[in-house]
Amino acid sequence: MIIRNPLMMCCPLLILPALTGCAIQPVAAWERGNLARPEMALEPYPLEAGFRQHAFFSKESVSGGYGIGGGGCGCN
Amino acid sequence: MAVTDHGLPGRTLTALTGAALALPGLVPDSQAATPTERQWDVGYFYYEEGDDRMRVESLKQSLVLPLGDQLDLTLNGVRDSISGASPIYNLPEIRCRDGSVITPPVISVSGASGTTAAGGPRPERPALNAGDCRIDGARQVMLDGTFQDVRTAGDFKLNYYRGETTLGFGAGLSREKDYDSNFMSLDWRQELNDKLSTLTLGYGLASDTFTPLNKTNFSEDKESHQFLLGLTQVLGKNDLLQTNLTFGYDQGYLTDPYKNVYLLSTNAAVEEVRPDARRQWNLLTRYVHYFDGPKAALHLDYRYSMSDWGIDAHTLETFWIQPLGQGWQLVPRLRYYSQGEADFYRSYFESLPANGHYSSDYRLAGFGAISGGLKLTKQVTDQARLDLGVEFYDRQSDYGLQGHADSDFADYGFTIYSLSLNLKF
Secondary structure (H helix, E strand, O other): OOOOOHHHHHHHHOOOOOOOOOOOOOOOHHHOOOOOOHHHOOOOOHHHHHHHHHHHHHHOOOOOOOOOOOOOOOOO | OHHHHHOOOOHHHHHHHHHHHOOOOOOOOOOOOOOOOOEEEEEEEEEEEOOOEOEEEEEEEEEEEEEOOOEEEEEEEEEEEEEOEOEEEEEEEEEEOOOOEEOOOOOEEOOOOOOOOOOOOOOOOOOOOOOOEEEEEEEEEEOOOOOEEEEEEEEEEEEEEEOOEEEEEEEEEEEOOOEEEEEEEEEEEEEEOOOOEEEEEEEEEEEEEEOOOOOOOOOEEEEEEEEEEEEEEEEEOOEEEEEEEEEEEEEEOOOOOOOEEEEOOOOEEEEOEOOOEEEEEEEEEEEEEEEOOOOEEEEEEEEEEEEOOOOEEEEEEEEEEEEEEOOEEEEEEEEEEEEOOOOOEOOOEOOOOOOOOEEOOHHHOOEEEEEEEEEEEEEOOOOEEEEEEEEEEEEEHHHOOOOOOOOHHHOEEEEEEEEEEEEEO
């Protein structure tokens, strides 16, 4: 299957850990079962992730990157 | 069955990529976009620093409610109780040839008025660099350990789904004795390429007011803008990759009014001053792979950060979700962080720098940190999952990659304990 969307040209932007090049395979809808597993979510434990990121944000000088929104605190 | 349901085209990627738009800690979980079930997460977290320093107890909850076919609403709330001591400045230590270690006198302390632990008259500072005595290292002076505060925050996030497009709007507020924040966010997500790709654009704004407790009739504002461009890509039936580029621009009062710097020229501790603007870029790549054999998921995240305060940082994190049977899962986790020091950071200063910016905040020093954790989860019923976790964080000046390994006097560690419940109903 040919990659149809020009956005796929963005591939070089992606840093592929453990992979080389643009090794994107077509994946049919019925093959997406594993991808839909809860442990395959990019952030499977959002509540805990929230607390952890808040702790790192308070103790390290860079923060963010994971998303947008949210407010500041007097913690840093 | 749940897997099949979620596997419907259009839902998979939405669910998988929604998390891209959660600023962890503040607007959690949009992972459950178009949830087929209501969901409630509630958790208790305990953060404790070594040496009897800062402690934080936190109660968090997140409720996701589907509203018909095209909308869902997430309501988040958090209450943090914060107490304990934190460092306010560093005193250089003077070592002399006769073996004595002398800390220079502190004639005056600004603002935070930390209580220096030593009693009795202080020794006069000996002549430095005259052969007998020289500065070698430093030690931290702590703010009074009776400090207490409570942070209460709440926000909502509304998602609207139309075809392959999702629009999100969120807003919320956070309140502390000395710090108020109001914030909102907008995002747009577009599924592309037969739903194998999702493009995300987002904008967030926070408007904050600082009214430090150590000052009277003093109030300063800060505005933070965040922009996000993200691409999530299915690489194969077991592989998922996300890349986010974010830019943050903070403007206003960015100084920490509880932090001082020590000046050797006058033997005084004065309030730090930071620039009134900061630009920060983050490039985050997250990779997830499913192993059919052990039925386990590997997560690998790398973030490169750069700010115009002169700080660059690397964050590498990995965790592994291993099912153990009968609803149990074990999740080991490892994280490495390294940052360079801010241009205006020194452990202490000879005299005030001409450019007017100076800080001795240990968080602006160069350092590295390694943390490791373990988490056990148990699917108790079809609807309920219990999570129990612990994580240890070790900050060491010489773990840093950027070579500013001279803040070892500020090394410390903390532990996070967590207990949470996930309920689908």
